[in-house]
Amino acid sequence: MSDTHNSSIPKKIKLDATSPPVLENEHNSNASNNDVDEFKFSNELSLETIRQIQQEFCKERNWDQYHSPRNILLALIGEVGELSEIFQWKGEVKEGLPDFSKKEKDHVGQEMSDVLIYLIRMADRCKIDLSTAVTDKIRQNKLKYPADKVFGKSQKYTEYD
Numbered sequence: 001m002s003d004t005h006n007s008s009i010p011k012k013i014k015l016d017a018t019s020p021p022v023l024e025n026e027h028n029s030n031a032s033n034n035d036v037d038e039f040k041f042s043n044e045l046s047l048e049t050i051r052q053i054q055q056e057f058c059k060e061r062n063w064d065q066y067h068s069p070r071n072i073l074l075a076l077i078g079e080v081g082e083l084s085e086i087f088q089w090k091g092e093v094k095e096g097l098p099d100f101s102k103k104e105k106d107h108v109g110q111e112m113s114d115v116l117i118y119l120i121r122m123a124d125r126c127k128i129d130l131s132t133a134v135t136d137k138i139r140q141n142k143l144k145y146p147a148d149k150v151f152g153k154s155q156k157y158t159e160y161d
């Protein structure tokens with residue numbers, strides 16, 4: 001059955017060491033429904049779309065001259081600092097941020113967006129295809145941390161036999 005016919009069926013990401021990441025219907029895998037989180041992002045934006053929007057935003061303002069890789073990196077770190085500021089002094093926070101006000105949670109989303117926008121802009125200015133880099137990195141992570149070897153353990157890969 002085609003993907004369109006199964007759009008309401010939860011999907012599981014399949015990624016092995018040899019093939020690119022694909023979304024496959026759970027019907028076609030051995031995974032149980034418990035493996036799929038209910039929370040998910042909307043499909044509004046891809047990394048490439050954000051790259052184009054930010055490129056346009058900067059062109060319209062004649063800001064390319066300021067957006068050197070180093071300047072963008074500093075701006076990115078500044079935004080990570082702003083994101084950290086929201087969490088500082090709060091101690092450990094619960095998954096889903098149930099104890100945050102709506103205003104605080106919106107603020108978290110805004111600062112995360114700034115971080116992502118600058119990260120994508122930096123990749124663009126460095127001419128690094130971030131989509132491909134992320135795909136490669138996820139593949140490396142899977143090889144470095146085989147599930148059967150590290151299941152339930154949190155050490156770095158260098159600490160395993």
Ligand SMILES: Nc1ccn([C@H]2C[C@H](O)[C@@H](COP(=O)(O)OP(=O)(O)OP(=O)(O)O)O2)c(=O)n1
Binds near residue numbers: 066113118
């Ligand atoms: N020279 C700039 C300035 C801004 N932006 C874009 C990318 C970020 O998404 C956002 C950052 O804007 P601000 O520097 O105004 O930072 P904040 O939005 O975090 O505002 P504030 O520092 O008041 O919280 O705008 C950009 O691309 N290049």
